[in-house]
Amino acid sequence: MAATTVPGFSIQEFLVEEREKDLLRFSTAGSVDDGKSTLIGRLLYDTQSVYEDQVRSIEGKGTTAPGQIDFALLTDGLRAEREQGITIDVAYRYFSTARRKFIIADTPGHEQYTRNMATGASTADAAVVLIDASKGVLIQSRRHAYIASLLRVQHVLVAVNKMDLIGYNEAAFRVIERDFRLVLEQIASDTGNPVEATFVPVSALAGDNIVHRSASMPWYAGPSLLELLESLPSSHDTRTEPFRFPVQRVLRPDHTFRGFAGQIASGTVRPGDSITVLPSGRSAQVQRIVTWDGDLDEARAPLSVTLVLNHELDISRGDLIVSSQSPATVAKSATAALVWMDQRPLELNRRYLVKHTSQTVPAFVSSLEHRTDIGTLRHEPATTLEMNGIGVVKLHLLRPIALDRYAENRSTGALILIDAESNRTVAAGMITAASSYAATGDLTHADAWGPVTAGEREARWGHRGGVLELSGPVGLIDSIERSLFTVGVVSARIEADADAFVLHPRLLEIVTNLQTQSGLLSLVVHASESNTLTARAEGRQITVDADEPIQAVSAVHQLLHSTGIFIPSEKAGL
Amino acid sequence: MPIAESETPGLSSQSRVVTPRSLSHLRLLEAESIHILREVASEFERPVMLYSIGKDSSVMLRLAQKAFFPGPIPFPLLHIDTGFKFREMITFRDEMARSVGAELLVWRNEPAIAAGTNPIALDTRRCCGLLKTQALLDALRHYNFDAAFGGARRDEEKARAKERIYSFRDSAGQWDPKNQRPELWNLYNARIHPGESIRVFPLSNWTEMDVWQYIHEEDIPVVDLYFAKERPMYIRGDALLPIEQNFVARLGEKPQLVKSRLRSLGCSPCTGAIRSDAATVADIIAELLSFRSSERANRVIDHDQEGSMEIKKREGYF
Numbered sequence: 001m002a003a004t005t006v007p008g009f010s011i012q013e014f015l016v017e018e019r020e021k022d023l024l025r026f027s028t029a030g031s032v033d034d035g036k037s038t039l040i041g042r043l044l045y046d047t048q049s050v051y052e053d054q055v056r057s058i059e060g061k062g063t064t065a066p067g068q069i070d071f072a073l074l075t076d077g078l079r080a081e082r083e084q085g086i087t088i089d090v091a092y093r094y095f096s097t098a099r100r101k102f103i104i105a106d107t108p109g110h111e112q113y114t115r116n117m118a119t120g121a122s123t124a125d126a127a128v129v130l131i132d133a134s135k136g137v138l139i140q141s142r143r144h145a146y147i148a149s150l151l152r153v154q155h156v157l158v159a160v161n162k163m164d165l166i167g168y169n170e171a172a173f174r175v176i177e178r179d180f181r182l183v184l185e186q187i188a189s190d191t192g193n194p195v196e197a198t199f200v201p202v203s204a205l206a207g208d209n210i211v212h213r214s215a216s217m218p219w220y221a222g223p224s225l226l227e228l229l230e231s232l233p234s235s236h237d238t239r240t241e242p243f244r245f246p247v248q249r250v251l252r253p254d255h256t257f258r259g260f261a262g263q264i265a266s267g268t269v270r271p272g273d274s275i276t277v278l279p280s281g282r283s284a285q286v287q288r289i290v291t292w293d294g295d296l297d298e299a300r301a302p303l304s305v306t307l308v309l310n311h312e313l314d315i316s317r318g319d320l321i322v323s324s325q326s327p328a329t330v331a332k333s334a335t336a337a338l339v340w341m342d343q344r345p346l347e348l349n350r351r352y353l354v355k356h357t358s359q360t361v362p363a364f365v366s367s368l369e370h371r372t373d374i375g376t377l378r379h380e381p382a383t384t385l386e387m388n389g390i391g392v393v394k395l396h397l398l399r400p401i402a403l404d405r406y407a408e409n410r411s412t413g414a415l416i417l418i419d420a421e422s423n424r425t426v427a428a429g430m431i432t433a434a435s436s437y438a439a440t441g442d443l444t445h446a447d448a449w450g451p452v453t454a455g456e457r458e459a460r461w462g463h464r465g466g467v468l469e470l471s472g473p474v475g476l477i478d479s480i481e482r483s484l485f486t487v488g489v490v491s492a493r494i495e496a497d498a499d500a501f502v503l504h505p506r507l508l509e510i511v512t513n514l515q516t517q518s519g520l521l522s523l524v525v526h527a528s529e530s531n532t533l534t535a536r537a538e539g540r541q542i543t544v545d546a547d548e549p550i551q552a553v554s555a556v557h558q559l560l561h562s563t564g565i566f567i568p569s570e571k572a573g574l
Numbered sequence: 575m576p577i578a579e580s581e582t583p584g585l586s587s588q589s590r591v592v593t594p595r596s597l598s599h600l601r602l603l604e605a606e607s608i609h610i611l612r613e614v615a616s617e618f619e620r621p622v623m624l625y626s627i628g629k630d631s632s633v634m635l636r637l638a639q640k641a642f643f644p645g646p647i648p649f650p651l652l653h654i655d656t657g658f659k660f661r662e663m664i665t666f667r668d669e670m671a672r673s674v675g676a677e678l679l680v681w682r683n684e685p686a687i688a689a690g691t692n693p694i695a696l697d698t699r700r701c702c703g704l705l706k707t708q709a710l711l712d713a714l715r716h717y718n719f720d721a722a723f724g725g726a727r728r729d730e731e732k733a734r735a736k737e738r739i740y741s742f743r744d745s746a747g748q749w750d751p752k753n754q755r756p757e758l759w760n761l762y763n764a765r766i767h768p769g770e771s772i773r774v775f776p777l778s779n780w781t782e783m784d785v786w787q788y789i790h791e792e793d794i795p796v797v798d799l800y801f802a803k804e805r806p807m808y809i810r811g812d813a814l815l816p817i818e819q820n821f822v823a824r825l826g827e828k829p830q831l832v833k834s835r836l837r838s839l840g841c842s843p844c845t846g847a848i849r850s851d852a853a854t855v856a857d858i859i860a861e862l863l864s865f866r867s868s869e870r871a872n873r874v875i876d877h878d879q880e881g882s883m884e885i886k887k888r889e890g891y892f
Contacts, residue, residue, distance in 0.1 A: 011860040018787055023599040089754065091735040092728045094781045101599045103779055115756050122758040248612040253645035261641070263609040263760070292640035303601070304608035304641070317616055341756050355761050358613070416761045423765035425755045483768050550745055550769040 021096070024234050027105040027120035027153070028128045029144040035161050036130050039204035040093060040106055041071025043226065046211035049095035071204070090116045099230045114388035115341035117147050118428050122414070124148075125234050126155040128225070133172060133201070134165045137179050139375050145184055146374045149191045150337060150390070150430065152410055155232050156184070156197045159225055163217065164203040170219040173201045190377050191337075192407055192432075200225050239300045242326035243267035243275070244404070244412050246357035247319045251306055259290055259306040260315055262358065265411035267323065268300040269307070274324040277315050278402030283324055284309040318359030320402040320412065328402040328412060334395050334434035335369070337406075340385035342419065342426035346393075347384070351462035351488055352426070354397060356415040362398040362488060363417075364459060369393065385427075392432065398460070406430035420462060420488040421566075457519035458567055461490050465516035466565040468556070469496075471526040472533030476546050476553075480535075481523060483553045491521040521565065538563035600788055604637065607776040609760060610739060611641040611723070614774050615648050617764040618721035621774075622714075625651040625678070627663045627670075628839040629796050630725030630777055633785050635674060636794050637776060650677040652713060652722070656705035657687045658841035660818060666797045681713035693843050694821050705841075711747045714771060721764075721772045729781045739778050745769035783862055790855040800858065802835040802850040814849065818842035 028036055044050050093104040105120030121127060127148035131141045141158075148156055158180060166172050177199045184195050200209055201220050208214035211226045223231070244265040251259045269275075273286045288308040289296040299305045307321065315321075322328050340346055346365060354363040371382035371391040385391050406413030417427040458464055468491075470477050484491055492515055494501075494508070501508045512522040533546045535556050542559055544552045560566045614621050623638065625631050638647045653667055671678035683691075686704040693701040714722060728735045738754050740762045755763050766772060777785070789796060806829035807814040808822065815822055816836075817829045822843050834847040835858075852861045 009860070011856045014863070015787070015790065015856065015859065019598055019600075019791070021599050022597065023602050089736050089751065091732075092779065093735065094729045094779075096781075096783070101784075119756045119758050123760075248609070249616045249642075251642060251645045257644055259644075261612055263605060290644065292643040300597075302605050303597070304605040304612070306643070353765070355763065357761075358616075411759065414759045414761065416758055416763065418763055418765055423763070423767065425757075425763045428756070428758045479768060486765075486767070553768055 017098075021099070021101050022234055023101045023103065024126065024229060024232060025103045025105065025124050026126040026128055026157075026229065027107055027117070027124040027148070029107050029117050029120070029130070029140075029147075035132070035204045036106070038071045039128075039130065039159065039161065039202070039210065040104060042204045042207055042210050043104075044093065044095055045071060046207060047095050047097055047226070090120050097226065097230060102229065114143065114147065114390075115339065115428075117144060118151060118339045118341075121148050121151040121153050122428065124151075124153045126157060126229065126232055127153045128157045128159055131158060131160045131176055131180065133160050133162045133176065136176060137183065141180070142183055142187075143374050145180075145195065146187050146191070146377075146390075147339070149184075149187045149193050149195050150339070152193045152406065152430075154196060156195050157225060157228055158197055158199045159202050159204075160199060161202050161204055163201045163208060164206050168201070168208075168214075168216045170217070173199075173220075186377055190372065198222075198228060200228065238266040239268045241266040241301075241409065242328075243269050243273070243321075243323035244301075244328065244409060245269065245275075245307065245321040246359075246412070247315055247317055247321060248358045249317055250315065257308070258312070259288075259308045260321065261304075261306045262321075263304040264299060264301040265357065266301045266409055268298060269305075270298050275307075275309070275321050276324045276327050277313055278320045278322055278328055279330045279400045280314070280319070281330075282313050284311055284313055286310075318357070318401075320357060322402065328404050329434050329436055330400050330402050331434035331436060332397050332400045334397075334403065334431050335392060336395050336415070336429040336431045337390065337392050338385060338417070338427045338429050340387060340389045340391075340427050342424055343387055344419070344422070344424075344426070345384045345386045346389075346427070349459035351420045351460065353418040353420050353488075354395070354401075354415050354429075355418060356401055356403065357412060359401060360418075361401055362420070362460075364396055365393045366396055367394045395429070403431055403434055405432060405434070407432070454519060461488065461519060463489055463519075463521060463560070463566050464564070465519045465521065466537060466560075466563070467512045467516065467522045467524060468560065468565075469524045469526075469536040470533065470556075471528055471535075472530055473546050474525075474527040476533055476549055477523075477525055477527065479549055480553055480556050483557070484521070484523075487557075489521055490519070491523050493523045493525060496524050496526050521560075535559055537565060600784065600791065603780055603784060604640070604788070606760070606779065607634075607637045608641040610762070610774065610776040611638055613762055613764070614721050614723065614772075615642070617762075618772070620717065620719050621649045621721040621723070622652045622679075622717065622719040623647075623649055623723040624710075624725070625653050625667070625671075626725060626839070627653065627659070627667045627797060628725070629785055629789060629800065630727065630780075632670075632794050632796050633780070633788055634723065634725045634777060635670070635676075636792060639674060647674065647676045650679050652679045652681060652717075652719075654706055654709045654713065655680050655682045656709070656841050657682060658692070658705070658819060658843055660797075660799055660816070660839070660842050662799055663797055663839060666795075670795070679713070679717070681709055681716075683709040683712065692819070692821055693841070698844055714747065719771065720766065721774055723774045723776060725777055726775050727780050727782070727785070728775075728778050737775060737778065739775055740764065741773040741775065742766070743771050743773060747771065749773075783859070786855060786859050786862060790859065796855075797839060799836045799839060801854070802833055802852050802857075804831045805834050805847065806830065807832045807834060807847055814847040816842050816845070816847055 028040060091106045093106055095102050105124060107117045107120035129141055129144045131137055145156060160173055160176050184197050188195050201217055202209040202225060204210060208216055209224045211224060213224050244267060245262050246265055247260045247262050249261045251261050269286055271286050271288060275286055276283045286307055287310045289299045290306040290308060320328060349364050352363050354361050368382055369392040370379040371389055372379055404412040413431045415429040416425050417429060419426050481493060515522045531546050532543050533552050534543045537559055540563055542555055544555045546552060642648055651671060683705055691701055691704050726734055738757045742755055743749060806817050808827050808829055814832055814834050819842055835850045836845060836847050850861060852858045
């Protein structure tokens with residue numbers, strides 16, 4: 001098919017206009033039946049953001065009458081969804097209008113999938129919350145609004161859908177608006193994050209007030225949903241916030257250049273600015289802001305740049321460069337709101353990894369202050385959080401990190417929790433409070449001054465002390481040690497055939513006993529040319545094929561589980 | 575890794591000072607992609623960039639130059655060569671790697687190529703399975719890569735719209751769409767067990783239009799096949815088939831000269847051309863605005879079967 005040229009259209013003018021367009025990210029959320037996919041399909045279709053072949057591929061399919069288009073099919077991606085008829089994951093959609101480019105994080109409204117809603121909201125400037133006008137305010141709509149508020153999505157657009165089903169009745173719309181405003185006020189007072197809400201009566205199926213203003217509701221004089229989206233201020237402009245710059249990488253291509261690469265998390269930076277590096281607390285001045293396109297005389301969030309300082313400081317990945325005038329808090333413990341995202345529930349004192357800005361730090365949760373019931377907003381006492389549960393916890397980090405409260409900074413106040421054993425992302429966290437590390441130290445318990453107990457070591461490291469004997473090819477033994485190291489096992493490797501142990505037959509036992517008492521896993525290694533690997537721990541022995549390294553490594557981990565050196569989980573799960 | 579001399583100006587000399595542009599959508603997308611490239615280079619032991627020679631790879635390569643400037647790109651490029659790539663693509667690839675100063679690795683499934691694998695003899699799904707997916711998995715295993723960048727975008731296809739930026743693959747390289755890790759803010763979970771890997775998509779949030787606008791604004795070189803020229807084609811109904819491979823021709827079929835270009839670059843037997851007069855990047859953008867069919871409509875592989883991209887991805891395809 002040949003391209004057609006539109007008379008009066010100038011590509012050069014178009015490109016100049018495009019250069020000025022910004023980007024707005026918004027999340028959508030809705031219950032299974034309240035027409036979210038239809039609404040998005042309608043937005044894409046009415047803004048000419050879908051191609052003919054995509055429309056052709058869904059024509060005549062789905063649940064609509066013959067000849068009509070089921071807009072929901074434009075956005076339902078995966079086979080499983082097509083089979084179940086529901087959206088099951090976060091899907092991203094793109095469209096643009098003459099005024100702005102948009103990214104939609106389309107998140108499911110099914111109750112099980114709260115975690116996806118939080119995922120979509122984490123990067124959103126706005127949230128479109130759907131309410132089915134024929135059903136009124138349901139738990140799902142409250143849940144969405146709560147998560148949008150918790151993740152500090154600034155603008156909430158409440159689309160009251162299916163107005164066609166209730167005869168475009170104004171009174172019904174006003175009742176829903178009044179009820180939901182009350183809900184939003186309660187939510188804001190719980191999360192501490194104000195919500196700016198705007199209500200629009202729509203019908204996604206009929207196209208009322210989605211892109212074009214509707215003739216069916218003369219009583220509504222406001223803008224359509226798309227007009228609202230086009231006019232919202234985007235929230236990535238943080239130039240008035242304090243400067244925060246997590247160091248991702250040190251660039252030193254040769255001895256003349258040493259720069260710190262990262263993405264500005266908030267604020268603005270200029271050459272000559274005084275900065276402090278946290279957690280070390282050392283200061284310097286910014287000398288250059290280096291980019292491939294040339295040095296900048298000013299850079300602001302969220303640009304990715306490289307900073308050169310006026311004198312040498314010991315800075316590495318994970319450090320936070322901040323404005324000296326308003327530094328961040330350095331803390332080893334913090335209070336955080338968690339959204340739990342894994343099948344395996346939260347375990348107190350289990351070893352997790354916190355990923356915060358550009359660093360990963362081992363951590364554990366010492367207590368759960370409360371769980372929040374999103375339906376009633378009640379705070380309930382609890383001992384764990386299950387999938388989709390939300391609660392406030394006390395978090396202890398093994399190394400101090402520089403952070404801000406999430407309410408003040410959506411980047412340096414955010415973290416994810418990773419299970420050190422399964423490597424799964426198990427929770428999203430928003431820091432609500434942290435006190436300075438130097439002032440309070442790490443532990444608040446009365447036993448803070450006593451000897452370190454075996455139980456404390458186990459809680460921190462996730463395993464007991466013990467001895468693992470390994471005989472086999474050295475390369476495979478290296479892989480096993482690496483895999484244990486990766487999951488955070490604290491081990492000490494002993495070459496059993498070394499002279500000292502041969503000369504002093506009892507030395508090996510003395511050393512391993514001491515290490516076991518200190519909670520370490522001793523790896524007693526006999527390297528050989530064999531094509532099998534033998535592993536022994538706590539009297540149990542396995543022999544596996546050394547040519548299948550992945551299976552061999554996994555078998556050794558199994559052995560450590562079965563012997564109880566790896567502490568078994570009390571909860572169901574892995 | 576051996577890295578040839580690269581042209582990176584301004585190591586020690588002060589380069590020109592530019593005033594910051596207003597943060598347009600392209601600057602925001604660029605900043606996000608650079609952040610991803612730096613995270614992966616810092617958190618994985620052996621990352622690699624899949625370089626497919628197309629426009630998306632060209633943009634990804636430029637972003638990598640920007641991310642590590644004034645240093646070199648700290649990982650190699652890997653091209654999976656099916657043997658059916660256009661000759662101009664191979665020439666462009668070698669020239670590009672040289673001028674950027676990156677290490678280029680090329681991997682071919684030689685046994686399958688020697689056995690005469692082609693999409694006419696087999697169906698396209700099995701052909702792709704052997705020459706692309708199998709070759710890719712073999713290459714990743716051979717070099718022990720634990721992270722691989724790909725230029726895929728979420729706007730390309732419905733199955734890709736749900737793909738994470740860090741896409742976890744099990745030890746067989748497979749994707750499980752029901753069991754993806756949640757991905758919040760810009761905090762990516764890079765933790766894997768031995769044998770597992772992550773596919774990384776730094777251009778996830780770019781659209782086809784964004785890519786062309788960026789190429790236009792940044793003056794990024796792309797393969798000449800994207801630009802309209804008189805080219806010999808087999809004409810079958812609406813489809814234009816390039817004449818690179820003999821086996822594509824049907825009995826008695828004669829090529830004709832057609833002013834045409836390729837909208838996306840793949841293997842010559844499975845990539846149809848379109849009639850076009852677009853001779854510059856600006857022309858292509860103008861043409862894009864007038865299009866009524868999506869970018870991959872000329873790719874045989876995607877609509878072989880309902881949901882075929884998703885099936886391929888589950889098996890380890892990019």
